[in-house]
Every structure is written in structure tokens, then in C-alpha cells.
Amino acid sequence: MDMGQDSYPISEEMEVNIQKLFQCFHSSDDVRSRAFTLHGVKGSLLYLTTITDSTRLQKEILGPLLQAGEGRLEDILPILDIGVVSDLKSAAAAMLQGSCAILLEHRLDIILVDASARVVPSVGEPQNEQIIRGSQVGFVDDVAINAQLVHQRLKNVNLVERHFTLGSESPTHVKLLYMCDVADMNVVDDIIANLLANQDTFIKSPGQITNRLENSHLSPFPQLLFTERPDSTVSHLMEGRVALLVDGSSFATILPVTFFMFFQAADDFNVRWWNGTFFRLLRLLSVMIGIALPSVYIAIVSNHFDVLPIDLVFSLKASLENIPFNPFMEAIFMTTVLELLREAAIRLPKSIASTLSIVGGLVIGSEVVNANLVSTAMIVVISLTAVASFSIPSHEMRLAIRLISLPIMIASSLLGFVGIAFSFSLLFMHLSKLETFGVPYFYPFMPFKPRRILTTLVQLPKRIFGGKASDRRAS
Incomplete structure (x- = not known):
């Protein structure tokens, strides 16, 4: 026009x-x-x-x-x-x-x-955040319905909603929700200023809006948490965070975030506290497996066979006897094959994707071993790494873990355990310096807060370790 x-x-x-x-x-x-x-x-x-x-x-x-x-x-x-x-x-x-x-x-x-004609989508179950117990209601693509789902669960006069319209050629409606009594108003003002500074005339996708809110675009770690569950959104709002709802997106964007928020699931709070603690620690362990397991295997096979028991050395030597490639090339080959299968399973229709995942994994896994392209030990390592990454609730964090593991594998193939130690030193330095809207990303380890570390890693009952919502904020 x-x-x-x-x-x-x-x-x-x-x-x-x-x-x-x-x-x-x-x-x-x-x-x-x-x-x-x-x-x-x-x-x-x-x-x-x-x-x-x-x-x-x-x-x-x-x-x-x-x-x-x-x-x-x-x-x-x-x-x-x-x-x-x-x-x-x-x-x-x-x-x-x-x-x-x-x-x-x-x-x-x-x-x-x-006199607008509204196409009201049916509210269905979350597709990416499924749980065993609890609410089975997920967000839809209509921002008005999503806001209504939040208000139905959070009937509080302190819940504030701000409306924005971005994109002059094709206006896109955005709603910003926060609790005015517990949210950091400096963070809210920064987010609003960032939204108002958006001069894009056409909004191609919701990611065009949310990606602008990241403080460090060079960091491989996600700095926004996406959830398709209204109950999780309400929980974050009550802890002082801000929720962003974009028209055309069935996800709420939560900010600011910390590293350990990406390993919490709604199921953690629907089971007994020791079950929730066990699964939370299991997810944190899966991060270490996803990042370090291929690198440790490459370092051992390439440079440090002496750290293994003698029986295990003979077993590994037998599996590597006829393999023409070094362990690093094996790992890169199997990781690439796994990513191709994963990408194909996402893009294909569901009726075909499940067949491709099973048949592709079995056929390729067995045939590459028979062809002496990859050792059986490497198949086990890459499979364990994939399973560990699947246990992480956040899709964005799963992608970050898979990306980070590649340079660590290179360092381990060149320098062995020294390369792994150096890589993790750089990784923790980056996590310690990273911030999201002034909130330390690696909180509560940086800055070091012993009391908050306990509640972050261990899900204790409120009668043992309770507190107000304002005490549980990430800031």
C-alpha cells in the first residue's frame, strides 16, 4: 500500500x-x-x-x-x-x-x-515438551489466545501486558508480559527499547524479532528460552522473568535466562523431589557426555592408551585393527551421518520419518562396521553421545552442545587430554563472562552463590528450603 x-x-x-x-x-x-x-x-x-x-x-x-x-x-x-x-x-x-x-x-x-474474521485454532498438546503428569495444553499460533492461556493460569493484578506492532509492510503483533512486583524494570525497559528499535518493514518469522534480543550473537549458547507450555511460562513470570508472545509463533520467549534453566523440565515439579533431583542431575551429566565423550575417546585412542586397563586395550586394538582412518575422521564421519539422518527425519512426513530413523540407523550402522570404515567402539561412543543430547529438554541447547563438541574433538586429536583441558577452560571462561540483559549467564557459579547452587542442582521440598519468588529470581 x-x-x-x-x-x-x-x-x-x-x-x-x-x-x-x-x-x-x-x-x-x-x-x-x-x-x-x-x-x-x-x-x-x-x-x-x-x-x-x-x-x-x-x-x-x-x-x-x-x-x-x-x-x-x-x-x-x-x-x-x-x-x-x-x-x-x-x-x-x-x-x-x-x-x-x-x-x-x-x-x-x-x-x-x-469486524475481523478470526480463525480460532484448537488448543492441543505440546509437541516438543511432553510430560507424563501435569497440564497437556500448549500454545497456538494466535498471540491473543496465547495471552489468554497465560491469564487463565495467572489471575494476578500485578501481571502487566504491553502491546507492540512491528513491521510497517506486514504488521506483526507482539505482547510483552511480566509481573510488575517481581520483575526487574531495568530489564523490561531494555527489552521494550530493543523492540521499539526494530525498523524492519517486513517480519519474515518470529525469529527475526527474538534474535535481536540476544546480547552476544557470536556465542554458541542460546540466550533465550523457548517454551510452548503456558504453565511453564507462568512459572517463569512468577520468578521475575519476562515472557514475549509473537503472533504466528506457538512458543513463548523467556528472558533473561541462565545456563541451568535449559535443563529443567515441567515434569521435575510433578514428581517427588528426589526423583526430580535425580533427573535434573542426569540431564547435567548428559551435557558432559554430549560434549566430552567423543573427545575423550579420540584422545585415549590417539595419545593415551596407557590410561586404560590392559584387557580393554586389547579389545580396542582388535576393533581398530582394519580401520584405515584415524579416530577423529571416524567421529566426524559418524557425526555427519547422524546429523543427516536427524535432519531427514525432521523434513520428511511423519509416516516415513520413523521408518527412515530405524532402518537408516540399523543399516548404516551395521554396514559401515562390516566395510571397516568405522570401529564398533566408535559406533557405541557416537550412539551414547546422541542419546545423551536427546535427554536435554531445550532444542536450542541440544544444537549448541553438538556444535561445541566439534572443536573439542579437534583439540583432543591434536593435543590429547591437554587439548580437552584447554578447551574446557575456554568454555568456562566464556560462560563466566556471558550475560543476558545484565544477568550472569552462569549464575549461580559466577558470581559464586553457594546457597543458590544447592537449589539449582537439587530440587529440595519447600518446607526444607523455601523462599519467596523474589528470592528465586535469576538476577
Whole structure:
């Protein structure tokens, strides 16, 4: 929509205004008008057939106008939200959102009434955060419904909601939710300033908005937590964090975040505390396995056979006897094959993906061993690494772990255990320096908070180690 000007004033001639509005939409076939007479004054309704509800137009707008007695036009319509604009550009923008424009002869403004046709998606189960016990309701692609799901679970007067519209060519609605009594208002102000600084004219995807909120774009670690569960979103809000809902996304973006938040699952709080603690520690162990297991195997086979018991040395030597490649090349080959299978399983239809995953894994795994391309020990190592990465709840953290393991494998093949130690030193230095909106990413280890370390790693009952929501914040 472009008329070549910044302002489009309204004329006293209604037909001129109608013609200009049609020109705004380049005389598109879905722009319709309906003439009527109100108190002896000619009027017209303008609307887009593709995004307005014809039933609402007839019952709530056109019907009352045709049957109106005395009174102002704004008082005749049985609708709560009625807008008035004084230029054609604003009227055209409102029509794109589903509003109906009401024009009257000799009137220098346009009445806007919401008549949008809403496609209400059914609220289904979360696909990526499934749990055994607890709520089975997940977010959908409609930002209004997602906000409603949060409000249904958090009936609190301190819950504040801010609305933003980003993208001038195709407006995208964004809602920012936070608890004004526990959230850090400096963080909220920084997020709002970041959103308002977005000058993109077209929002291709929700990631175009959320990616701008990351403090360090060079870090491999995710600095935003995505959840498709309203109950998890409410929990984060009550702990002082901010939730961002974007139209067209079935995920809520939580910020600021810390490293250990990515290893908590909703199931942890639906089971007994010692079960939740065990599974949380198991996930943290899986991180170490995903990062270090291939590197440790490469270092041992390449440089440090002497650390193994003699029986295990003979077993490994037998499996490596006819392999023409070094352990690093084996690991790269198997990791690439695994990533290809994973990517193919995601892109293919579900009915085919499950077959591909099973058949592909069995056939490729057995045949590469028979062809003496990869040792059986390497198959076991890569399989354990893949299983460990699958146990991490956050998809973004899983990707980061797989990415980080590659340079550590290179260091281990060149320098052995020294390379692994050096790599982990750099890794912990980076985690200690990283921040998200002023919150230390590696909290509570940096800065060191012994009391918070206990509650981060161990899920103790509240009667043993309770506290207010403000004491559990990540800041």
C-alpha cells in the first residue's frame, strides 16, 4: 500500500474518499463497499472480504445502521471498541487488520469498527515438551489466545501486558508480559527499547524479532528460552522473568535466562523431589557426555592408551585393527551421518520419518562396521553421545552442545587430554563472562552463590528450603 505521501487527508466528498481508499489497495477485488443512508445522510461501508466476518458486518454494523433512530453514529453501533481517524492512510491500515471503515458525506473523519474474521485454532498438546503428569495444553499460533492461556493460569493484578506492532509492510503483533512486583524494570525497559528499535518493514518469522534480543550473537549458547507450555511460562513470570508472545509463533520467549534453566523440565515439579533431583542431575551429566565423550575417546585412542586397563586395550586394538582412518575422521564421519539422518527425519512426513530413523540407523550402522570404515567402539561412543543430547529438554541447547563438541574433538586429536583441558577452560571462561540483559549467564557459579547452587542442582521440598519468588529470581 503506497500512495506516495506521508499523509492522506479526508475530503468532504465521500465518493472521493472511497475512490482514494480503493486506490490504496490498487483496486483489489477483495475490497468491497456497501452504501446506506443514516438520518438522510449518505454513507458507505468499506471492508476487505478476506479478513472480515460477513455475519458480524450484517448483524452488528449494517443492521443497526439501517434501523437507527436519532443519535450519533458512535452511539448506534452495539460495539465496545470504536475508533475514529482523520486520514485515509490510518483507515487503510485498520482495514488490513479486519476493521470496517464507515464513511459519511460531509464528515471529515472515518469511523473504524472491528469486524475481523478470526480463525480460532484448537488448543492441543505440546509437541516438543511432553510430560507424563501435569497440564497437556500448549500454545497456538494466535498471540491473543496465547495471552489468554497465560491469564487463565495467572489471575494476578500485578501481571502487566504491553502491546507492540512491528513491521510497517506486514504488521506483526507482539505482547510483552511480566509481573510488575517481581520483575526487574531495568530489564523490561531494555527489552521494550530493543523492540521499539526494530525498523524492519517486513517480519519474515518470529525469529527475526527474538534474535535481536540476544546480547552476544557470536556465542554458541542460546540466550533465550523457548517454551510452548503456558504453565511453564507462568512459572517463569512468577520468578521475575519476562515472557514475549509473537503472533504466528506457538512458543513463548523467556528472558533473561541462565545456563541451568535449559535443563529443567515441567515434569521435575510433578514428581517427588528426589526423583526430580535425580533427573535434573542426569540431564547435567548428559551435557558432559554430549560434549566430552567423543573427545575423550579420540584422545585415549590417539595419545593415551596407557590410561586404560590392559584387557580393554586389547579389545580396542582388535576393533581398530582394519580401520584405515584415524579416530577423529571416524567421529566426524559418524557425526555427519547422524546429523543427516536427524535432519531427514525432521523434513520428511511423519509416516516415513520413523521408518527412515530405524532402518537408516540399523543399516548404516551395521554396514559401515562390516566395510571397516568405522570401529564398533566408535559406533557405541557416537550412539551414547546422541542419546545423551536427546535427554536435554531445550532444542536450542541440544544444537549448541553438538556444535561445541566439534572443536573439542579437534583439540583432543591434536593435543590429547591437554587439548580437552584447554578447551574446557575456554568454555568456562566464556560462560563466566556471558550475560543476558545484565544477568550472569552462569549464575549461580559466577558470581559464586553457594546457597543458590544447592537449589539449582537439587530440587529440595519447600518446607526444607523455601523462599519467596523474589528470592528465586535469576538476577
